[in-house]
Amino acid sequence: MQVFDARAIADALDWPTLLGALREAFSGDCVTPQRHHHAIETPGEEANGIMLIMPAWQPGKFLGTKLATLFPGNADRGLETIQASYVLSDATTGQPLAIFDGGEITQRRTAAASALASSYLSRPDAATLLMVGTGRLAPYLIDAHCAVRSFGEILVWGRTPEKAQGLVDSLVERGLSARRVVELEQGVRQADVVSCATFATEPLVHGAWLGEGSHLDLVGGFTYDMRESDDEAISNSSVFIDTREGALSEAGDLLQPIDAGVFSSDDICADLHELSSGRHAGRSTPAERTTFKSVGTALEDLAAAIAVWQR
Numbered sequence: 001m002q003v004f005d006a007r008a009i010a011d012a013l014d015w016p017t018l019l020g021a022l023r024e025a026f027s028g029d030c031v032t033p034q035r036h037h038h039a040i041e042t043p044g045e046e047a048n049g050i051m052l053i054m055p056a057w058q059p060g061k062f063l064g065t066k067l068a069t070l071f072p073g074n075a076d077r078g079l080e081t082i083q084a085s086y087v088l089s090d091a092t093t094g095q096p097l098a099i100f101d102g103g104e105i106t107q108r109r110t111a112a113a114s115a116l117a118s119s120y121l122s123r124p125d126a127a128t129l130l131m132v133g134t135g136r137l138a139p140y141l142i143d144a145h146c147a148v149r150s151f152g153e154i155l156v157w158g159r160t161p162e163k164a165q166g167l168v169d170s171l172v173e174r175g176l177s178a179r180r181v182v183e184l185e186q187g188v189r190q191a192d193v194v195s196c197a198t199f200a201t202e203p204l205v206h207g208a209w210l211g212e213g214s215h216l217d218l219v220g221g222f223t224y225d226m227r228e229s230d231d232e233a234i235s236n237s238s239v240f241i242d243t244r245e246g247a248l249s250e251a252g253d254l255l256q257p258i259d260a261g262v263f264s265s266d267d268i269c270a271d272l273h274e275l276s277s278g279r280h281a282g283r284s285t286p287a288e289r290t291t292f293k294s295v296g297t298a299l300e301d302l303a304a305a306i307a308v309w310q311r
Contacts, residue, residue, distance in 0.1 A: 001096050004308055006104035012308040015147035018112040019119070025303035026116075026276035032056045032299045034245055040069070047072045050223075056298035062309075063091040064302040066102050072199060080136060082106060088305045100305055107140045109300035113242055113272065114195060114217045115144035117292040120275045120282030121240060122193050122215035127152045130191035132184065132205065132228070133198040133220065134158035134167050141195050141219065142171065154178040155187045185209050196220055196228040207232025215283075216291040218253050227252040229291070235262045237289040238269050240282075246295040247271075253293050 004012075033055055040049035049071040057063040068084035075081055084102025089095060129151045131138050142154060154176055158164035164180045171178035181187035188194055188209040195217040196205060207230055210216060216237065221227045234257045241247040247254055248265055257263035270280035283290055 002098040004100045006101045009104045012311045021303045021307040026272045045073045054298035056302040063089045109304040111140035111144035119148040121290040126192035130155040130187045130194045132196040134163040137197040203230035218293045221252045222295045231257045231262045237291040242294040250295045
């Protein structure tokens with residue numbers, strides 16, 4: 001059985017390759033049961049840990065399972081918040097083929113899903129990207145979004161100024177035009193694409209701040225109690241999701257507005273399957289405000305692992 005570490009995965013999964021793999025997977029035939037989601041009590045910590053078990057398979061081809069944990073207290077320990085491993089097997093025999101660094105798979109496929117959605121939903125002439133959040137996922141999201149749109153400027157906002165400036169400095173060192181914004185509202189008003197990856201439990205982005213023709217990418221909220229946008233941001237935009245099953249069972253950004261009576265599951269325009277298969281065209285006008293809400297799906301992990309294996 002082969003072992004692929006983070007470097008091997010990064011070398012194999014350039015963004016065009018991964019975007020193509022996700023587009024094919026979302027438009028193809030993949031079995032994706034609902035993931036197992038368990039709270040893990042962490043005595044003495046402010047928040048519980050979370051364990052996710054995520055299987056998916058292509059009949060007669062490949063079978064994969066990810067075991068992932070999320071412990072918010074790891075940040076204070078100098079450890080990654082998300083720890084994960086991924087096992088790829090033969091779907092005919094069950095024989096394990098390879099084990100992967102699940103963290104690298106997760107970060108890359110999550111960012112690529114947002115970029116894939118943006119390729120259908122953001123304006124082709126989008127010039128300014130705002131990154132809300134400075135965690136491990138932030139640079140992946142920036143790189144993935146830059147793979148589908150030519151941004152002239154990248155803005156960064158984070159609760160900790162030092163972390164935000166550190167991310168900006170790393171982007172500038174790579175030759176990108178980037179700067180930190182102090183006031184989130186100002187950054188949102190300036191941006192054509194706003195990408196959020198935080199652990200927020202109260203809305204950060206307000207609908208009143210979003211400009212005509214903007215695209216909002218919501219990645220961080222993956223439980224009912226978590227949300228990054230307010231009701232207006234959802235109710236006054238065309239909403240798209242990665243999967244209906246996941247979004248309508250775990251996405252606080254949608255479930256809370258639904259419970260408040262300002263949004264309905266019937267208002268969701270399409271998921272990534274419908275976008276990738278051409279059943280929905282995505283953005284319809286330059287002035288349309290679009291929102292993409294993802295919670296992640298095992299299909300994305302499987303597509304990424306197969307792409308690495310085949311290369």
